[in-house]
Amino acid sequence: MKKNNSFLNRLFMVLVFVFLYAPIVLLIVFSFNAGNSNTVWKGFSLDWYAKLLHDRLIMQSVYTTLLVSLLATVIATVAGTFAAIGFYAMRRKLRDPLMTINNIPMMNADIVTGVSLCLFFVAFFGLWSDFASWFNGMQHLVRLPTRLTMGFGTLLIAHICFNIPYVILSVGPKLRQMDKNLVDAAMDLGCTWMQAFRKVILPEIKPGIVSGALTAFTMSIDDFVISYFTAGSSASTLAMTIYGMTKKRVTPEINAISTLLFVTVLVLLAIVNIREARQERRRSAELHRT
Amino acid sequence: MKNKLSHFAIPYVIWMALFVVAPIIIVVIYAFSSASGGFTLANFARMGTYAVVFTRSFKLAIIATIICLLIGYPVSYMMSKEGPRFQRIAMVLIMLPMWMNFLLRTYSWMSILENNGLLNQLFQKIGLIVLYNQVFGTDLQYFRLINTQGAVVLGMVYNYLPFMILPIYSVIIKLDRSLIEAAHDLGANTFNVFRRVILPLSLPGVLSGITMVFVPSVSTFAISKMLGGGTEMMLGDLIEQQFLGGAYNPQLGAAISLVMMVIVVVCMWVMNRFGEGEEQAVMM
Amino acid sequence: MSKELIRLRDLCMAFDDEPVLNHINLYINDKEFLTLLGPSGCGKTTTLRIIGGFATPTSGDVLFDGVRINDVPPYQRQINTVFQKYALFPHLNVYENIAFGLRMQRRPDPNDPTGKRKVKIPEEEIDQRVMEMLEVISLKGFEHRKPDALSGGQQQRVAIARALVNRPKVLLLDEPLGALDLKLRKDMQIELKRIQQQVGITFIYVTHDQEEALTMSDTIVVMDKGCIQQIGTPEDIYNEPKNAFVADFIGESNIIDGVMVRDKVVKMYGREFACLDGGFGENEPVDVVIRPEDIDIVPVEQGQLVGTVTNVTFKGMQYDIIVDFRGFKWLIQTTDHSPVGARIGIKIDPDGIHVMKKSQYSGMFGDYSSFSEEYDELDDASLALDEEESGDEE
Numbered sequence: 001m002k003k004n005n006s007f008l009n010r011l012f013m014v015l016v017f018v019f020l021y022a023p024i025v026l027l028i029v030f031s032f033n034a035g036n037s038n039t040v041w042k043g044f045s046l047d048w049y050a051k052l053l054h055d056r057l058i059m060q061s062v063y064t065t066l067l068v069s070l071l072a073t074v075i076a077t078v079a080g081t082f083a084a085i086g087f088y089a090m091r092r093k094l095r096d097p098l099m100t101i102n103n104i105p106m107m108n109a110d111i112v113t114g115v116s117l118c119l120f121f122v123a124f125f126g127l128w129s130d131f132a133s134w135f136n137g138m139q140h141l142v143r144l145p146t147r148l149t150m151g152f153g154t155l156l157i158a159h160i161c162f163n164i165p166y167v168i169l170s171v172g173p174k175l176r177q178m179d180k181n182l183v184d185a186a187m188d189l190g191c192t193w194m195q196a197f198r199k200v201i202l203p204e205i206k207p208g209i210v211s212g213a214l215t216a217f218t219m220s221i222d223d224f225v226i227s228y229f230t231a232g233s234s235a236s237t238l239a240m241t242i243y244g245m246t247k248k249r250v251t252p253e254i255n256a257i258s259t260l261l262f263v264t265v266l267v268l269l270a271i272v273n274i275r276e277a278r279q280e281r282r283r284s285a286e287l288h289r290t
Numbered sequence: 291m292k293n294k295l296s297h298f299a300i301p302y303v304i305w306m307a308l309f310v311v312a313p314i315i316i317v318v319i320y321a322f323s324s325a326s327g328g329f330t331l332a333n334f335a336r337m338g339t340y341a342v343v344f345t346r347s348f349k350l351a352i353i354a355t356i357i358c359l360l361i362g363y364p365v366s367y368m369m370s371k372e373g374p375r376f377q378r379i380a381m382v383l384i385m386l387p388m389w390m391n392f393l394l395r396t397y398s399w400m401s402i403l404e405n406n407g408l409l410n411q412l413f414q415k416i417g418l419i420v421l422y423n424q425v426f427g428t429d430l431q432y433f434r435l436i437n438t439q440g441a442v443v444l445g446m447v448y449n450y451l452p453f454m455i456l457p458i459y460s461v462i463i464k465l466d467r468s469l470i471e472a473a474h475d476l477g478a479n480t481f482n483v484f485r486r487v488i489l490p491l492s493l494p495g496v497l498s499g500i501t502m503v504f505v506p507s508v509s510t511f512a513i514s515k516m517l518g519g520g521t522e523m524m525l526g527d528l529i530e531q532q533f534l535g536g537a538y539n540p541q542l543g544a545a546i547s548l549v550m551m552v553i554v555v556v557c558m559w560v561m562n563r564f565g566e567g568e569e570q571a572v573m574m
Numbered sequence: 575m576s577k578e579l580i581r582l583r584d585l586c587m588a589f590d591d592e593p594v595l596n597h598i599n600l601y602i603n604d605k606e607f608l609t610l611l612g613p614s615g616c617g618k619t620t621t622l623r624i625i626g627g628f629a630t631p632t633s634g635d636v637l638f639d640g641v642r643i644n645d646v647p648p649y650q651r652q653i654n655t656v657f658q659k660y661a662l663f664p665h666l667n668v669y670e671n672i673a674f675g676l677r678m679q680r681r682p683d684p685n686d687p688t689g690k691r692k693v694k695i696p697e698e699e700i701d702q703r704v705m706e707m708l709e710v711i712s713l714k715g716f717e718h719r720k721p722d723a724l725s726g727g728q729q730q731r732v733a734i735a736r737a738l739v740n741r742p743k744v745l746l747l748d749e750p751l752g753a754l755d756l757k758l759r760k761d762m763q764i765e766l767k768r769i770q771q772q773v774g775i776t777f778i779y780v781t782h783d784q785e786e787a788l789t790m791s792d793t794i795v796v797m798d799k800g801c802i803q804q805i806g807t808p809e810d811i812y813n814e815p816k817n818a819f820v821a822d823f824i825g826e827s828n829i830i831d832g833v834m835v836r837d838k839v840v841k842m843y844g845r846e847f848a849c850l851d852g853g854f855g856e857n858e859p860v861d862v863v864i865r866p867e868d869i870d871i872v873p874v875e876q877g878q879l880v881g882t883v884t885n886v887t888f889k890g891m892q893y894d895i896i897v898d899f900r901g902f903k904w905l906i907q908t909t910d911h912s913p914v915g916a917r918i919g920i921k922i923d924p925d926g927i928h929v930m931k932k933s934q935y936s937g938m939f940g941d942y943s944s945f946s947e948e949y950d951e952l953d954d955a956s957l958a959l960d961e962e963e964s965g966d967e968e
Contacts, residue, residue: 009368013380016365020387020451023398026408030401039407079302086299098299101306104314107558109509111526112547115533116313119540123316161309164302193294224393224512225526229533239393246397246516258394265389269382277378471628472661474648476740477678486674490665 024262031255052256061241062257064152068227068237069220072159077213079160080167085201087168088175105162106169113162114229121154121230150232158230159223163216170212174205214272314551320544333545340528340546347525350439351507354446355454358503361447362454363496367488369455370462377463384452396445396516403436403444403517410435437519445513450506454499461495462488497564501557509550525550579604579743579776580625585634587620587800594620595631596800602778604743607770609779609787612797613823618780619748621797625778626655626746639743649678654737655746659753660729662721668732669717672707675740676700707735710769727758734769744776751786763789784824788812796820817930821863822939828869828904829940832862832929840929843879843899849927861930863940866907867892868926877919883912896942903942 031049035042052058083102087095105113125148132144182204186196224239231240242254324330337344369380387395402408410432413419419430435441465488473483511526520527525546527535532543580602587595595617602608610618623629624636627648635642643651654675662671677700680692708714711731721729730750737745747766751759767790770777781787787794788808796803796811796819804816815821818829832842837852842862854860874880884903885896895906897918904920912918 009371013365013368016361016451017380017383020384020448023395023402023448024387024390026402027394027398037401039401039404039411079305082298083302086296086302089295090299098303098306101310103558104310107505108554109505109550111509111511111529112317112550112554115529115543115547116317117309118533119316119320119544120309120313157309161305164305197295218389222388222390222392224391239391242391242393242397243512243516246400250397250400254394254397258390258398261390261394262386265386269386269389273378273382466659466661468657468659468661469663471648472655472657472663473674474628475626475653475655476675476736477649478674479647479649482678487663 024258027255028259028262031252031259033252033255036252048252048256049260051251052253055253057236058238058241058253058257061236061238064155064235065221065238068152068155068159069217072156072163072220073213073217076160076163076216077167077209080164080212080216081171081205081209083164084168084171084175084205085197087172102165102168106165110223110225111229114158114226117154117158117161117226118150118229121150125149149234150230151234152231155227155231155235155237158226159220162223162226163219166215166219167209167212170215171205171208174208175201178204317544317547317551320541321548322545323541325539325541333541336542337545337549343523343525343528346439346522347508350443350446350524351504354443354450354507355500355504357443357447358451358454359496359500362451362499363458363492366455366459366462366495367484369459381459384455388452392449393512393516395449396513399441399445399448400436400516403441405432405434405436407436409433436517437521439518439522441517442514442522442524445517446503446507446510449513450503453502453506457498457502458492458495461492465491494564498561501561505554505557508553577604578602579606579639580778581635581637582621582625583635583637585621585624585631585636587617587624587629587631594800595624598634598800598802600795600802600805602744602776604776605774607767607777607779607790607792609781609791609794610797611781611784611787611794611823612803613782615799616797617800618782618797622655622746622748622778622780625744626653627651652743653746654740654742654744655748656730656733656737656750658748658750660721660733660750662729662732662736664721667718667720668708668713668724669704671721671732672704672736672739673700674736676703679740703739707739710738710772711735726753727762730754730762734766738769738773742775744778745770747777747779749781751781759786766790788824796823798823814928815863815930817933818861818863818935818937818939819933821861821928821930822935826866826905826907827940828864828866828942830862830864830902831937832860834858834860834929838924840927845878847878847922847927848924849929850924851927851929854929854931859932861932861936861940863928863930864904864922864926866894866905868922869904869906869908870921870923871895871906871908871910871912872919872921874917874919876921878921880917880919883914883916883918886912886914905942 030041032044032046033041034045034047087098087102090098128148129146132146135142135144136146178201182200183193183196186200187193191199223237224243227237228240228243231237236244238257242250245251245254321333322329322331324332369377372380400407404410410419413433419432422428422433423430469487469491470483473487478486509526509529511524511530514520514522514524514527518524529543529546529550531537532539532546578601582598582600585595585598586593598617598621600621610621612618620629624631627643627646630644636644638651638653648655663674666674676695679695681695683691683693704717705714708717711734713728713731713735716724716728716732721732724732730753733750750766751762754762763786766777766779779787779790788811791808793805794808794811795805798819804811804820806814811820812824815824815827821827821829830842832840834854834857835841835846836856837854838849840847840849840851840860840862879899881897881899881904883895884898885894887894889907892907892909893911895908895912897904897906897920906920
């Protein structure tokens with residue numbers, strides 16, 4: 001009876017995984033299609049990969065996506081870590097409402113975040129335009145640009161905006177788990193608080209920082225809606241480009257880029273996991289040796 | 291020293307005021323303004339004309355959430371019973387699609403569901419369509435799969451299923467094993483242990499999962515455009531239209547967004563009071 | 575004569591090729607308070623879990639009332655367990671926790687003449703039995719509290735009530751008092767013994783605390799490394815340990831290398847002592863156990879042995895005195911004080927000497943050297959003196 005259950009269970013799980021991966025596998029398979037469609041197989045070919053590399057529009061948006069994601073991740077990680085430390089050191093009464101506000105971009109529907117930022121930028125540009133005109137009119141030394149539009153800058157700000165909460169959510173628990181006496185011990189042994197921070201707090205929360213950064217990067221790469229509303233017409237992420245293409249004609253170049261993306265992510269995750277597993281094995285071997 | 295450290299958060303607090311609070315305030319202002327700038331409740335009244343859109347979005351989101359629950363809970367439960375190696379690999383496999391872009395995942399279904407897409411090709415090859423025609427006396431060349439509400443629900447389930455699995459799984463995995471043994475010890479068989487111990491204790495994870503699937507589902511717009519063909523308008527499409535689409539009416543869009551935010555606040559409140567595991571769910 | 579209720583027959587258990595239980599043979603009687611005693615990793619908890627049905631032995635049989643129950647799942651055994659960390663259901667209050675097992679039970683319908691239909695226990699009976707249990711554990715009025723609103727001791731009593739309310743034939747207790755503070759632990763030990771005698775069922779108790787075992791048990795099973803070392807009453811185990819391990823684990827013991835000259839005479843340090851044991855071979859090497867409280871300190875001239883005091887610690891009830899006898903340190907517990915460095919004689923009554931066969935444990939225990947490192951230099955000086963005076967027999 002138990003064996004039967006186990007088989008059915010495994011079967012169900014396998015079916016779910018098949019469901020999750022079938023579309024992706026099909027995408028990958030058809031990226032090697034010699035023909036022009038996603039439904040009719042015409043033979044093996046690497047044409048689409050070649051065409052992909054030459055397609056300026058797609059490559060530009062890949063570049064934009066990677067740049068925005070990396071920049072936003074780095075900035076968000078640094079800012080988020082400091083913010084998390086700041087929150088950790090606050091009194092509960094002050095921290096709770098601030099944390100609630102912090103969680104809003106995470107919990108809110110993407111479209112609401114995108115829309116609100118879009119409105120904010122528009123309003124801000126309006127005000128700026130007035131201010132710049134007035135300022136330019138007042139003097140002739142510095143000429144401020146009067147017309148600001150949405151573009152890479154606003155896109156970056158938006159990404160940083162929804163990335164920081166994930167970093168804070170990742171670093172925060174590590175701070176709470178940290179033994180409070182560690183910092184006191186460090187200071188007792190002669191560290192200034194800056195040194196204590198560097199030598200004691202940072203190493204303790206490093207796993208949280210790393211996982212927060214990874215999460216932020218994932219969220220940036222994955223995003224479509226928020227980018228759609230805050231990139232304006234001058235910048236375009238990969239998702240936005242694909243969306244534009246689906247309205248007209250889609251070529252299997254999309255499949256090619258999907259495959260590349262998938263393989264890259266797979267390799268990255270595999271490396272991370274193998275490293276983790278190896279560290280675990282080393283650690284338990286050391287324990288057993290003693 | 292702790293006091294000094296709390297100053298670290300000041301730059302971020304300023305950032306939040308600028309880019310989180312201020313935008314929301316602006317949305318609220320827009321929601322209550324008319325095109326000429328005065329205060330009005332007309333926007334909310336106009337939302338009434340779109341009641342169909344509201345009900346459609348809610349209906350589809352609820353269906354998608356239920357399906358995710360029906361699939362996600364058993365998967366989480368079964369995963370929790372496997373060995374640590376399987377669990378680790380399974381976790382990676384479940385999260386891997388999340389690393390690919392949301393749009394790509396949705397796009398991948400288009401070619402499968404198209405009229406002469408892969409599924410229909412399969413149905414043709416195995417003679418299912420001919421059989422269907424014989425049974426129902428119809429004259430179909432293919433099943434209409436894409437550009438239906440069903441396709442939209444499928445897209446939602448596909449994209450958000452991991453968000454249901456992760457919180458439930460992370461709560462079940464943390465359950466004290468001795469509670470299950472105690473229940474067995476007191477006479478509960480496997481079914482009763484599940485019903486009386488595991489299920490009630492996993493409810494916080496279920497609530498988190500429901501929130502994390504329902505909110506994006508009810509507000510989606512790309513999925514409905516790509517898989518729904520744009521014929522069945524949903525809340526996300528409606529909002530997008532008001533800002534970047536044909537009907538330019540940011541005030542109305544803001545009003546709808548405000549309603550969406552209220553829904554999210556309610557979900558957040560429920561999750562805070564009863565939910566658990568959402569932190570783990572958004573982490574690796 | 576109580577009847578045999580549980581029999582473990584040649585039980586072996588291995589986890590991933592690591593042997594945990596080694597041919598365990600044991601029988602347990604009805605209404606008995608039996609304790610499995612031993613250090614961490616000795617296999618006592620594994621044995622308990624096998625009896626409870628939470629682990630399946632690699633080989634061997636578990637018999638309950640003569641019936642082999644190896645394959646019977648826990649929820650079908652007439653056995654209940656009190657878990658180490660209580661395992662109270664956090665989402666249920668005290669009443670529902672205790673009632674849990676009762677709600678699971680199905681028994682033949684009294685209205686059904688064939689006796690085949692099974693019904694639940696009626697609500698009134700559940701209520702009556704739960705309230706009765708609350709009375710027994712003195713927690714009346716706590717029905718609606720959740721476990722996290724109870725103290726450790728209260729949680730513990732709820733765990734016991736939850737198990738006992740089902741009227742099992744056997745109650746298994748897995749180190750239930752470990753998380754309580756000392757005073758509460760001692761009170762609970764008495765309480766548990768009282769409950770066992772009042773309810774009149776078998777208790778199988780697991781602990782590593784030998785004092786606890788001595789206090790509560792009718793029978794103690796001493797285990798080490800997956801094997802049973804000795805089974806007996808507390809007095810037997812204490813007074814007549816079978817080997818050096820048991821002697822050391824229970825109470826404090828001095829264990830000295832000796833030779834059994836003949837019945838009732840054992841030789842230590844080259845000197846013969848009268849004792850009460852016999853049945854050994856002539857001149858058989860043996861381990862001699864002498865409890866610290868059985869040693870009298872006498873003036874040097876009257877002593878059977880002479881040594882130097884290296885360490886004195888005041889313990890309240892008595893002094894712990896470490897004495898060096900030719901490099902081997904003894905522990906003496908006495909109410910008389912002797913100054914450090916003094917030369918003293920000791921005298922042991924014949925019934926204070928207990929002789930055991932040599933075993934794998936010989937030489938591992940019984941030396942109290944670690945108690946007095948700092949007086950090593952003193953030892954060297956007095957060792958020379960000792961050798962000179964060892965000629966003195968009386």
